[in-house]
Amino acid sequence: MLIITQTALELGFLYALVAMALFLSYRILDIADLTTDGCFVLGAAVSVTVTAAGHPILGIFAALLAGACAGFVTAFLQTKLGVPSILAGIVTNTGLYTVNLMAMGWKSNQSLLGGKTVFTMLRETGIGGDWYELLLAASVTILAGLLLVLFLSTRMGLSIRATGDNPDMVRASSLNPSFTVTVGLCLANVLTALSGAVVGQYQKTVDINSGTGIVVIGLACLIIGETLLGRRSVKKGVIAAILGSIVYRFIYAIVFYTKIVPVECLKLLTAVIVALAIAAPSIRKWATFQKRKMTAKRKGGA
Amino acid sequence: MLDIQGISKTFNPGTVNEKKALSSLSLHLDEGDFVTIVGSNGAGKSTLFNAIAGSFYVDEGSISLAGSDITFMPEHERSRRIGRLFQDPLCGTAPSMTIEENLALAYLRAAHGNPFRCISKKDKSFFAEQLKQLDMGLEDRMKNPVGLLSGGQRQALTLLMATMVPPQLLLLDEHTAALDPATAEKVLDLTRRVVAESHITCLMVTHNMHQALELGNRTLMMADGHIVLDVSGSERAGMGVDDLIARFKAGAGHELDNDRILLSE
Numbered sequence: 001m002l003i004i005t006q007t008a009l010e011l012g013f014l015y016a017l018v019a020m021a022l023f024l025s026y027r028i029l030d031i032a033d034l035t036t037d038g039c040f041v042l043g044a045a046v047s048v049t050v051t052a053a054g055h056p057i058l059g060i061f062a063a064l065l066a067g068a069c070a071g072f073v074t075a076f077l078q079t080k081l082g083v084p085s086i087l088a089g090i091v092t093n094t095g096l097y098t099v100n101l102m103a104m105g106w107k108s109n110q111s112l113l114g115g116k117t118v119f120t121m122l123r124e125t126g127i128g129g130d131w132y133e134l135l136l137a138a139s140v141t142i143l144a145g146l147l148l149v150l151f152l153s154t155r156m157g158l159s160i161r162a163t164g165d166n167p168d169m170v171r172a173s174s175l176n177p178s179f180t181v182t183v184g185l186c187l188a189n190v191l192t193a194l195s196g197a198v199v200g201q202y203q204k205t206v207d208i209n210s211g212t213g214i215v216v217i218g219l220a221c222l223i224i225g226e227t228l229l230g231r232r233s234v235k236k237g238v239i240a241a242i243l244g245s246i247v248y249r250f251i252y253a254i255v256f257y258t259k260i261v262p263v264e265c266l267k268l269l270t271a272v273i274v275a276l277a278i279a280a281p282s283i284r285k286w287a288t289f290q291k292r293k294m295t296a297k298r299k300g301g302a
Numbered sequence: 303m304l305d306i307q308g309i310s311k312t313f314n315p316g317t318v319n320e321k322k323a324l325s326s327l328s329l330h331l332d333e334g335d336f337v338t339i340v341g342s343n344g345a346g347k348s349t350l351f352n353a354i355a356g357s358f359y360v361d362e363g364s365i366s367l368a369g370s371d372i373t374f375m376p377e378h379e380r381s382r383r384i385g386r387l388f389q390d391p392l393c394g395t396a397p398s399m400t401i402e403e404n405l406a407l408a409y410l411r412a413a414h415g416n417p418f419r420c421i422s423k424k425d426k427s428f429f430a431e432q433l434k435q436l437d438m439g440l441e442d443r444m445k446n447p448v449g450l451l452s453g454g455q456r457q458a459l460t461l462l463m464a465t466m467v468p469p470q471l472l473l474l475d476e477h478t479a480a481l482d483p484a485t486a487e488k489v490l491d492l493t494r495r496v497v498a499e500s501h502i503t504c505l506m507v508t509h510n511m512h513q514a515l516e517l518g519n520r521t522l523m524m525a526d527g528h529i530v531l532d533v534s535g536s537e538r539a540g541m542g543v544d545d546l547i548a549r550f551k552a553g554a555g556h557e558l559d560n561d562r563i564l565l566s567e
Contacts, residue, residue, distance in 0.1 A: 155410040156417035158399070162407055165396035172355070172394060173463075174381040174411045 006134060008253040012246030013137040017144055017195035018218035019241035025188040029164040034089030034215060035074045038096030039189045041211035042066050043196025045103035048110050048206045056118045060197045067193020071186035079178035100208055108208040117201040140198055145238045152234045160184045213267050220270045221245040223277040303503050304331040304471055309353055309363030323349040325527040336497055336504045336518030342558055345524040347507045351473050356380040368470050385464030387477035394460030397449030401440060404448050405429045408463035432462055454485030458492060465496045474506040511543040525554035
């Protein structure tokens with residue numbers, strides 16, 4: 001039981017970075033960034049390959065850089081070349097498949113056999129005892145979250161938030177929307193790649209398909225968190241991403257061990273949750289309208 | 303200050319919808335001028351503003367502001383020097399950001415350079431002081447999202463954001479037309495005060511003839527992409543609304559057909 005809790009917390013913190021990235025791209029910039037799936041694998045592939053060569057810390061930073069590049073390509077396609085934002089993400093994502101294979105040395109997976117990773121490095125120092133993996137996962141995610149909150153209160157961060165909040169305003173104030181969108185998407189993909197990088201070293205393996213559906217899972221985490229905490233400030237949004245991700249991993253663990261539903265069904269379940277959560281306002285509107293029609297009929301019919 | 307030389311703009315050229323919105327229009331503004339503009343429907347008032355602000359580039363002519371040529375400067379670079387308010391009070395502020403963050407955005411954009419600059423304590427008290435001048439109690443609600451404010455409050459806030467760091471030129475495009483009369487009066491008072499205090503060069507479109515004559519030091523009338531009347535000084539001081547309408551007809555060759563002007567008090 002303890003191990004289940006521990007693993008769920010660890011994975012929760014690690015994947016929370018993806019939910020945070022989606023908070024930035026989907027909630028703040030109002031762009032559904034479909035680069036996420038490929039970018040997650042890119043981060044993992046770069047990190048694991050560099051780690052296999054003996055440089056785990058360099059691997060993390062190389063992954064961040066790779067993520068920023070992926071974000072830049074998507075942003076460039078949509079701001080400078082006029083590709084619709086969703087399509088821009090899909091195009092980059094498709095291209096990344098090849099890039100990811102290349103990063104793994106033209107193989108569809110790459111493993112670290114007993115090599116050094118950032119996790120084993122921490123274990124060797126003895127800090128954190130048996131909980132060293134959780135300690136590292138939590139510190140990376142919380143640090144990234146703090147930096148994100150801080151960044152969003154700077155001039156640059158405020159400009160990015162205004163870009164997503166009121167496009168009319170951007171026209172008349174001295175913000176260059178191409179620039180703010182580019183910075184925002186680069187940063188979101190840096191977060192996604194960071195998640196991939198740490199997960200890759202945590203699991204000591206990376207597979208070309210390990211990113212499939214991660215964007216929907218990330219959205220589900222964000223929505224779960226926002227349902228629990230409410231949607232208000234930036235600070236709350238980042239905490240919601242972390243909390244939601246942990247809750248999601250606990251649900252996953254429960255399903256995995258109790259087999260209430262087959263684990264294979266979890267992705268379908270996740271997709272349904274996300275679709276329903278995003279559709280909620282429309283469903284509510286429809287329900288109110290039906291109620292109004294009923295009341296009107298009752299009053300008029302008598 | 304602002305120097306416009308023979309600008310022209312044609313929309314949808316070569317199609318059945320071709321519309322010459324501005325035709326070789328020239329205008330010179332001195333520093334500190336407060337100019338009101340009235341005109342018939344589709345006279346090109348908003349097009350003129352869009353040309354100055356850089357929403358599109360003009361087909362012919364040149365625009366220079368404070369000695370530098372801005373004809374082909376992108377819109378977001380011009381807006382560092384040009385403040386602008388629209389008729390729609392929702393246009394100028396970000397609804398889910400707080401009052402404080404909106405002000406910070408406007409304030410920090412003038413501070414060139416450091417993109418990582420945050421709001422300091424000193425900035426906050428400066429914002430509170432500025433908000434107090436609006437006399438709407440907004441200084442106590444700085445942590446509230448702007449989306450909770452009324453249209454009038456949002457327009458007053460937008461005006462503050464546009465003028466807190468005085469721009470070289472302020473463009474007001476019927477910025478009180480969508481507000482209720484009492485709020486409109488308040489925002490107008492505020493405009494008058496801010497423009498006078500900071501000595502801002504200002505262009506204001508209005509459909510209220512009294513306002514056009516009462517505010518500022520110069521009045522322009524536009525029709526069909528031209529300036530048909532330009533009065534200032536003692537000539538303007540002695541004018542009434544009827545004189546203005548008569549002069550318009552003489553200049554434009556047809557009756558003033560702006561229904562909003564004719565219907566407004």
